[in-house]
Amino acid sequence: MAGNSSRAIFRLARLHLLKLAADLAYTARMSTDHLLPPDIAEGATLVGNEYGWSVSSFPNAIPKAQDASYACLGGQFQFRLDDGSIYEMYWLAADSTERTGGESWEDYSRRSCTEVLRKFEHLMSATDFAKEASNLKIQINATRYLVFVAYFVLENEWLQLQADRSS
Secondary structure (H helix, E strand, C coil): CHHHHHHHHHHHHHHHHHHHHHHHHHHHHHHCCCCCCHHHHCCEEEECCEEEEECCCHHHHHHHHHHCCCEEEEEEEEEECCCCCEEEEEEEEEECCCCCCCCCHHHHHHHHHHHHHHHHHHHHHHCCHHHHHHHCCCCCCHHHHEEEEEEEECHHHHHHHHHHHHC
16 A cells, blocks of 8 residues: 555656646747747647647647657646636656666657657546546536647757756
């Protein structure tokens, strides 16, 4: 039981680090007036500093991100309602593993994107999102409001994140 609790705490901490990473990456892009390229962001809505793709659009963003040398740190599912409400399902996360010491950026970009896509696809097939909505006490068409929020970074943004972690 303690092992499961430790894993849950680790997952939550990792999720918070991912969100921090996304915030920093977003700030870096905004400071130079750069958002994600339109072809990667296609099918996504930007709320605050988070891109959320329709679940049918997200798989199309991955090869475009890889081609543009973006890595994917991970992501999570959310329900985004018309009234602006957001219901995060942080327990349904699809995260990539850390970059290894000798791994080139190109290899990490491809691997991280592939890992996140695989986990996304697994969660899509294994999760009853209507039940998740019901558990959150919201009466919605789960398919209509479901998005996948993913965090993409370029190498310079990733390096800045590593430097920020070290300080």
